[in-house]
Amino acid sequence: MIQVAEFVNKELGFLHYNRELLPFRGYNISSSKNLLELERILKIRTKQYNTYVTIATYSEMPRFPLNPKLHWAQFKEWVKTRDQTITSIDFMLDFDTNPSISGIEEAWQDVIRAKYMLNILLGDQAKYLTTWFSGNKGFHILGKCKIGSSWGNTAQEIINKQKDIAMQMELLCPSIDTSIYDTARLRKLLGSYVYTKQFGKTRVIPICDDQEKDELQIALATKNTKWFEQKPLIRINNIKKEMN
DSSP, X not given: OOOOBSXXXXXXXXXXXXXXXXXXXXXXXXXXXXXXXXXXXXXXXTTTEEEEEESEEESXXXXXXXXXXXXXXXXXXXXHHGGGGEEEEEEEEEEEOOSSHHHHHHHHHHHHHHHHHHHHHHGGGGGGOEEXXXXXXXXXXXEEEETTBTTBSSHHHHXXXXXXXXXXXXXXXXXXXXXXXXXXXXXXOBTOEEEETTTEXXXXXXXXXXXXXXXXXXXXXXXXHHHHHTOOOOOOOBOOOOOO
């Protein structure tokens, strides 16, 4: 059983890797083992679904009925008021190119440039950000921003400041995504398997330096799933630096 991380009080969903099958939304888990049990209950373990969570963390994530009709009805009602219960928003910068070895290299070079700029924008707090392979086309730089901190008093304020950072980086980091910045944004679950057309089955894992990036590219080129399975996870840290 692989380990997954950073899922407590987040909404969990499943999207088919090429969108051929219907999505599953509005779930939550309490452990890595619980993820396997949920996939079994939903009968999707062999159907190549990728696992996502919200960048928002809630004061409590409700457990909706498994019956599809009741589940969707209650989930839709919760969506109307969920922003009022957000306690933190993940800091997330997303670097995507194309699913190829050269594309991964392009995205990594943008990550390097982005880290330099983050040192200027966030000061010492930038060292607490972590970088993750997203499983297919690039990387995520991740942290946590609490509601009521210097980032802002609402989730949308925090989202807006993160978008401002991304926009400042757009010219130097062309692979950065500046289009999706809202409180309902999803990211792949850390540690989860990712099913792809180009690389087969990969995994969302931390990539800390050039050496690990090189190892990643070799594993992608050889479709070495075991290498991904053996990678340990790291924590995501709170980022507290007040923005200028």
